[in-house]
Amino acid sequence: MILSPSLLSADFSRLAEELQALxxxxxxxxxxxxxxxxxxxxxxxxxxxxKALRPGSGLFFDVHLMVENPARYIxxxxxxxxxxxxxxxxADRHPQRTLAAIRDMGCRAGVALNPGTDLGAxxxxxxxxxxxxxxxVNPGFSGQAFIPATFDKVRSARRLLDxxxxxxxxIQVDGGVCPENTAQLVEAGADVLVSGSAFFGHKPYxxxxxxxxxxxxxxxxxxxxxxAARRQTFALTHPxxx
Ligand code: DX5
Ligand code: ZN
Numbered sequence: 001m002i003l004s005p006s007l008l009s010a011d012f013s014r015l016a017e018e019l020q021a022l023x024x025x026x027x028x029x030x031x032x033x034x035x036x037x038x039x040x041x042x043x044x045x046x047x048x049x050x051k052a053l054r055p056g057s058g059l060f061f062d063v064h065l066m067v068e069n070p071a072r073y074i075x076x077x078x079x080x081x082x083x084x085x086x087x088x089x090x091a092d093r094h095p096q097r098t099l100a101a102i103r104d105m106g107c108r109a110g111v112a113l114n115p116g117t118d119l120g121a122x123x124x125x126x127x128x129x130x131x132x133x134x135x136x137v138n139p140g141f142s143g144q145a146f147i148p149a150t151f152d153k154v155r156s157a158r159r160l161l162d163x164x165x166x167x168x169x170x171i172q173v174d175g176g177v178c179p180e181n182t183a184q185l186v187e188a189g190a191d192v193l194v195s196g197s198a199f200f201g202h203k204p205y206x207x208x209x210x211x212x213x214x215x216x217x218x219x220x221x222x223x224x225x226x227x228a229a230r231r232q233t234f235a236l237t238h239p240x241x242x
Contacts, residue, residue, distance in 0.1 A: 001186050002225070002234075003212050004029035004062050004172070005205075006196035008044065008142050015049075019057045025205035029234070030059040031174070031194045034077070036067035039091045040140035047073070047080035054081030058240035062192075064112065064174065066139045067091060071098040078105045081238045086110035086133050086172075089121045099128035106237060110172070114138060115147050119160055126166040130233050131192065132157055137175030142196035146176025151188045158189030161224075168227035179215045186216055191225045 007030060010018040022030065032050060037043040050061065063082040067073065070087040071094070077085055085102045089095050089111055102109040110131035111122055115138055122132060134157055136150040154171055161169045170191040177185065178198035185193060195212070202208040228234065 001182070001190070001213070001216060001221070002029055002192045003027065003199070003209060004031040004192055004194045005199045006031040006033055006142065006174070006194050008033045009196035009200035011200075015053060016056055019053060019059060021205055023058060025209055027205065027209060028060055029062050029192065030057070031196075032061060032063045032082075034063060034065050034067060035140065039068045039088065040066045042140045047076045050077065050082065051080040054238055055241040058236065060084070060234050060236055061238070062086065062110075062172075064133065064139075064194075065091075066112075071101065074098065074102055074107075075105065078102070078107050082107060083234070083237050084108035084110055084131065086112050086131065088112045088114065088139075089125075090114055090117060096125055096128055099125060103128070103130075108233060112139075112174075115149070115153075119153065119157055122157075123160065123164065126161060126164045126169065129166060129169045130228070131170040131172055132161065133172045133174055134190075135175055136173050136177065139175070144176055146178075146181055151184060154185060154188040154190050158224075168224055168231055168233070170224055170228050170233070179211045182212050182215045183217065183219070186219060186222070189222065189224075191222050191228070 035042045035044040099109040108130040112133035137144040172192040173190045174194035177195045
């Protein structure tokens with residue numbers, strides 16, 4: 001399992017230090033929540049913030065675009081330093097075209113589904129995907145309660161991906177994730193877990209990361225994660241600058 005802490009819950013007055021502390025603690029991914037005030041009822045940040053953080057960080061930037069018509073902005077986010085761009089199917093009339101364009105930029109491509117969106121939305125996108133993000137809250141805010149139906153949805157998603165040639169497509173879960181539901185999510189088929197409030201609220205970060213990992217009790221890595229690692233799906237595409 002890979003833990004991807006959500007920047008939204010970090011201390012915004014000292015972000016560069018927060019990112020350094022994450023790396024020092026052994027974290028490898030950072031989840032960046034971009035909200036436009038239209039697709040979701042909240043506004044966060046855009047490419048300039050990502051561009052400012054990029055040179056000082058060796059973390060894999062997993063950028064979750066909660067914006068309408070994300071195709072308009074993918075080049076800007078890629079140029080700013082995203083390693084992976086995740087769009088919502090609900091926000092894009094032509095998600096296949098957008099995913100292909102993201103990959104053409106040398107970026108990893110992911111699609112996110114709101115809790116109420118059926119998995120059928122990704123059936124014909126499997127060949128264009130590096131990751132499927134199963135939302136376990138309705139997007140917009142940190143600190144919301146985890147929706148239990150997510151366990152079944154993750155299980156069904158893994159079956160669907162495996163049956164359609166997407167064995168190395170990662171499954172990410174975002175919203176209300178904590179050490180208490182980590183084992184069950186990984187058991188269901190999750191490869192990457194996003195955590196905001198349940199991670200940043202607890203220092204030191206190395207101990208908190210260990211708490212998430214310990215809850216797995218030595219369970220094997222998911223096959224999808226191993227395959228993706230072999231394919232270097234999450235190799236850094238923006239080397240850290242000195
Ligand atoms: C929700 C965001 C999440 C959020 C997670 O709209 O996409 O990434 O920051 O925060 P927690 O873990 O607190 O639910
Ligand atoms: Zn998110």
